[in-house]
Amino acid sequence: MSSICKNCGTELNSKFCPDCGQAADTHEINLHFFWHDIQHGIFHYDKGIPFTVKELFTRPGHAIRDFIEGKRVKYFKPVALIVILAGIYMVLFHWLHLDSKMASLVPLDQQEQKSALKIIDWYTNHYALVTLLIVPFSALATYLAFRKAGYNYLQIVVLLLYTTAARLIISIVCLPITLLLSKNNLYSMSSLLGMLSIGYSIWTYLQFFNKISLESRVLRLFFVVLWYVAFLASAFLLTSLISLV
DSSP states (O other), rough: EEEEEEETOOESSSSTTTTTTSOOOOSSSSHHHHHHHIIIIIITTSBBHHHHHHHHTTSHHHHHHHHTTTOOTBOOHHHHHOOOOOOOHHHHHHHHHHHHHOOOOOOOHHHHHHHHHHHHHHHTTTTTHHHHHHHHHHHHHHHHHGGGSOHHHHHHHHHHHHHHHHHHHHHHHGGGGGGGOHHHHHHHHHHOOOHHHHHHHHHHHHHHHSSHHHHHHHHHHHHHHHHHHHOOOOOOHHHHHHHOO
């Protein structure tokens, strides 16, 4: 039995409108509507965040390539995923009072540490924005290194968005551990997180660019890793200089 799309008025003969794509069954907005939206949009194992996270940590390069090539129904969108994860990171960071602990890592006097705390506070409060702003620059380095792989710049941006989301998950999992660490061990933890992030990116890139020879992938990855390390060093130096002003 046909019906009319409530969004654009097109006659419907299937579960979705052929013109605008809206579902034929829109559901009345009530508690059931919100529960259905949460369950199937975020927590449904075969779709949404759990499925996307599982794919990012079992077959990251292949999963991201599938998304870019059009297999997108089951995956949570990358920008929305980063915003959610960055929000979780920000809440945990403040809830665990890690701002003062991170500021204490920098050998500054009391007044300078207050400035450092302000920078850390601003950074964590705008974590999603900062994370998203870094992606285009990282994507540019990857695009230049792998420009012969056949992907355009925006497709590489998607690769970097999902890779960044996975690194955020690693950081979120490790956040509670920092409460148990001494100052010296915190330095080691930060280094370990950096190595895990780089290692994850390498694993993802090797899978994603699998049509290029392994030797060529390694050489191009070397350029990307150098850029990433230089970027982190520059960001740390800039933060330190700002804290001294």
